[in-house]
Amino acid sequence: MNILLLGSGGREHAMAYKIVQSKRCNHLFIAPGNAGTMKIGTNIALDINNFEEIKQCVLDKRIKMVVVGPEAPLVAGIVDYFAGDPQLNKVIIIGPSKEGARLEGSKNHAKAFMASMGIPTARYATFGKGNIKRGEEFLNSLKAPYVLKADGLAAGKGVIIAETLEEAKKTLHEMVEEHKFGDASDKVVIEEYLQGIELSVFVLTDGQHYKILPSAKDYKRIGDGDTGLNTGGMGSVSPVVFADKTFMKKVEDRIVIPTIKGLKKNKIGYKGFIFIGLMAVQNEDPAQGLDPYVIEYNVRMGDPETESVFPRIKSDVVELFQHTFDMSLNKLDLEIDPRTAATVMMVAGGYPGSYEKGHIINGLDKAGDCLLFHAGTASVDGVAVTNGGRVLSVTALANSLPEALLTCYQTADKIDWKGKQMRRDIGQDLLKWHMPQ
Ligand code: AMP
Ligand code: GLY
Numbered sequence: 001m002n003i004l005l006l007g008s009g010g011r012e013h014a015m016a017y018k019i020v021q022s023k024r025c026n027h028l029f030i031a032p033g034n035a036g037t038m039k040i041g042t043n044i045a046l047d048i049n050n051f052e053e054i055k056q057c058v059l060d061k062r063i064k065m066v067v068v069g070p071e072a073p074l075v076a077g078i079v080d081y082f083a084g085d086p087q088l089n090k091v092i093i094i095g096p097s098k099e100g101a102r103l104e105g106s107k108n109h110a111k112a113f114m115a116s117m118g119i120p121t122a123r124y125a126t127f128g129k130g131n132i133k134r135g136e137e138f139l140n141s142l143k144a145p146y147v148l149k150a151d152g153l154a155a156g157k158g159v160i161i162a163e164t165l166e167e168a169k170k171t172l173h174e175m176v177e178e179h180k181f182g183d184a185s186d187k188v189v190i191e192e193y194l195q196g197i198e199l200s201v202f203v204l205t206d207g208q209h210y211k212i213l214p215s216a217k218d219y220k221r222i223g224d225g226d227t228g229l230n231t232g233g234m235g236s237v238s239p240v241v242f243a244d245k246t247f248m249k250k251v252e253d254r255i256v257i258p259t260i261k262g263l264k265k266n267k268i269g270y271k272g273f274i275f276i277g278l279m280a281v282q283n284e285d286p287a288q289g290l291d292p293y294v295i296e297y298n299v300r301m302g303d304p305e306t307e308s309v310f311p312r313i314k315s316d317v318v319e320l321f322q323h324t325f326d327m328s329l330n331k332l333d334l335e336i337d338p339r340t341a342a343t344v345m346m347v348a349g350g351y352p353g354s355y356e357k358g359h360i361i362n363g364l365d366k367a368g369d370c371l372l373f374h375a376g377t378a379s380v381d382g383v384a385v386t387n388g389g390r391v392l393s394v395t396a397l398a399n400s401l402p403e404a405l406l407t408c409y410q411t412a413d414k415i416d417w418k419g420k421q422m423r424r425d426i427g428q429d430l431l432k433w434h435m436p437q
Pocket of ligand 2: 218232233298301302303304305
């Protein structure tokens with residue numbers, strides 16, 4: 001069948017890499033894609049938030065399956081648009097309904113959903129223009145640091161961790177009254193700070209059944225040792241060493257099962273990925289080990305987690321998507337490569353601040369056994385050039401994390417452009433990790 005994948009990042013290149021391995025994939029189109037995806041499919045210049053344009057493309061190219069990479073079209077209701085159109089409603093589309101996408105689109109909604117299903121998450125309350133004073137009182141009842149989240153989508157920047165009560169109150173006013181994040185911060189979720197170590201767990205669900213994909217950890221700050229500004233992600237590893245069988249059983253029983261139950265109970269159509277951002281928190285009783293708490297839901301795969309997770313999926317992903325749409329995921333077994341994947345993201349000089357574009361990328365032929373996933377790249381007269389902040393990632397698979405990291409960095413060092421930067425410490429915290437006492 002012909003397949004259309006929406007998006008242009010490393011996540012989409014990694015998805016495309018798996019999709020084209022399927023015997024069921026006849027031709028893959030990627031909109032808009034990048035200089036990497038054009039090597040394995042056909043890039044189409046489409047506005048992925050313009051559903052009419054997408055419809056035209058689906059009809060013109062006889063597309064039978066659409067996979068949605070980023071959240072924006074999902075939150076805008078692309079899945080409902082397909083379901084409601086007689087020419088599109090038989091096309092397989094992977095993603096939640098608009099109602100399902102609110103799990104990412106509204107933090108207040110996500111917290112209320114978790115509370116209604118008894119899913120472990122930080123204690124919270126939500127405040128807006130009418131009750132800022134009560135918001136201040138709630139802050140008084142918490143201990144530092146304070147977590148304030150814009151309710152709506154704020155390009156991944158809507159979370160502020162304030163160190164002092166004074167700063168937290170000031171931030172609350174800025175968010176609600178001065179529209180620090182535009183309409184997204186009309187409502188603000190204030191929550192208790194969770195002390196622990198973060199990881200991501202991904203689930204593919206058809207709304208009734210689910211498959212838990214490999215765990216992953218991403219590295220969000222620009223600098224080594226998790227310092228400096230937040231970025232879209234500087235690297236990832238999968239699996240996460242402490243997400244062992246016992247921990248993953250807790251994740252499944254306490255979080256995944258009640259989440260799917262909540263979707264069913266609320267009649268929320270959901271045929272796609274759930275990305276569960278987790279904090280692993282040490283139980284007061286050391287014998288109980290780590291407990292998972294949900295930090296957030298996203299309704300898509302993560303980037304750069306996908307670059308480590310997707311290469312580990314041995315099953316045919318197109319078949320998985322077909323069964324997702326047919327609500328028969330229970331009929332398939334998910335086969336996972338037991339090896340460890342490590343990904344380092346190479347970024348433009350200056351990123352996440354202002355950066356230059358258009359620098360020629362050298363060494364793309366030196367990947368060896370590693371996988372290269374393009375993110376912000378473009379092809380100019382057949383030459384790959386930088387075209388974004390996050391430019392290109394390298395993924396290595398090996399029998400151990402140290403080996404995967406070594407191979408990954410050896411390759412990353414062979415690829416260059418003017419101003420290239422990358423973190424040197426991806427995965428290092430996990431190498432040194434030991435169970436907290
Ligand atoms: P979010 O956009 O909800 O993923 O939040 C961004 C980041 O803020 C997360 O990746 C965490 O590092 C941090 N964060 C969010 N909520 C909490 C919390 N309740 N306790 C501690 N850190 C948090
Ligand atoms: N890696 C975090 C995200 O995709 O939002």
